[in-house]
Amino acid sequence: MTPVIAKTREELAAVRSGVRGTLALVPTMGALHEGHRSLLRRARREAGTVAVSIFVNPLQFGPGEDLDRYPRTFAADIEACAAEGVDIVFAPTPEIMYPGEPVVTIDPGAMGRIVEGETRPGHFAGMLTVVAKLLNLTRPDVAIFGEKDAQQLAMIRRMVADLDLPVEIIGAPTVREPDGLALSSRNRYLGEDERTTALALSRALRAGADAVADGPDAVRHAARKVLAEAEAAAPPLELDYLVLVDPATFTEVAGDHDGPAVLAVAGLVGATHLIDNVPLEFGKESLR
Numbered sequence: 001m002t003p004v005i006a007k008t009r010e011e012l013a014a015v016r017s018g019v020r021g022t023l024a025l026v027p028t029m030g031a032l033h034e035g036h037r038s039l040l041r042r043a044r045r046e047a048g049t050v051a052v053s054i055f056v057n058p059l060q061f062g063p064g065e066d067l068d069r070y071p072r073t074f075a076a077d078i079e080a081c082a083a084e085g086v087d088i089v090f091a092p093t094p095e096i097m098y099p100g101e102p103v104v105t106i107d108p109g110a111m112g113r114i115v116e117g118e119t120r121p122g123h124f125a126g127m128l129t130v131v132a133k134l135l136n137l138t139r140p141d142v143a144i145f146g147e148k149d150a151q152q153l154a155m156i157r158r159m160v161a162d163l164d165l166p167v168e169i170i171g172a173p174t175v176r177e178p179d180g181l182a183l184s185s186r187n188r189y190l191g192e193d194e195r196t197t198a199l200a201l202s203r204a205l206r207a208g209a210d211a212v213a214d215g216p217d218a219v220r221h222a223a224r225k226v227l228a229e230a231e232a233a234a235p236p237l238e239l240d241y242l243v244l245v246d247p248a249t250f251t252e253v254a255g256d257h258d259g260p261a262v263l264a265v266a267g268l269v270g271a272t273h274l275i276d277n278v279p280l281e282f283g284k285e286s287l288r
């Protein structure tokens with residue numbers, strides 16, 4: 001069945017008022033792929049009604065980033081939503097979401113200025129502001145986000161806790177191509193050679209994960225070695241960061257760290273910004 005498509009606040013309010021039972025929201029920027037679809041299936045299991053937002057949020061793109069060329073594939077997105085049994089699609093224009101430049105926005109604090117936030121100043125403020133707006137407009141019981149954007153997920157969990165937002169946040173695992181490349185709407189920008197270089201990100205994470213029994217420093221070392229090769233490749237990877245961090249705070253873990261951590265990497269291949277990460281557990285037999 002084709003989902004109900006709401007493009008304005010009023011249309012969304014009308015369909016929201018008809019929802020009985022639990023509602024799950026999956027926020028996206030469209031160009032839906034199998035990673036998004038795994039979130040839709042998770043949402044289907046969590047709630048009686050599933051809503052998806054499709055909105056390329058100008059507020060979370062910096063100057064010189066890919067806002068204008070970001071892929072927009074609305075007709076195919078609606079087909080994917082229909083195939084996954086989505087009930088409601090909220091697809092506003094920027095003018096609907098931001099009738100004027102917002103004066104009051106969500107401040108992500110110090111956590112929004114480290115790691116990905118250092119590479120993309122202002123990104124997390126823009127992302128949290130739109131997520132807060134989408135949660136307020138949709139009023140879901142649960143909202144599903146991908147672990148692929150691990151710092152985004154951590155920041156959203158913090159926002160929900162710190163501002164007492166009445167929603168449960170669920171993280172869903174990263175979906176990958178058979179060769180390891182994490183699915184991303186931006187992968188379609190990659191030429192063949194660029195894609196080969198891009199594979200170093202997931203390969204570095206894998207190498208790091210394989211060293212987990214030897215501790216945090218061995219993990220960092222193993223991942224860095226793979227990335228160094230990609231930095232010397234043609235076309236090269238321009239590394240933004242490789243970090244091994246606490247999943248809740250995104251601060252570096254110490255060499256004697258025990259417990260969960262996230263090995264996260266980001267870089268530029270050609271003109272394409274790619275990020276990836278893997279969750280790890282120290283101090284136990286490796287789970288992976």
Ligand code: AMP
Nearest residue numbers: 028029030035145146148149174175183
């Ligand atoms: P985006 O459209 O890129 O803003 O992503 C929308 C949601 O899908 C976010 O919660 C992402 O973390 C999630 N997502 C993106 N790529 C993947 C993937 N490969 N596997 C799982 N979730 C993903």
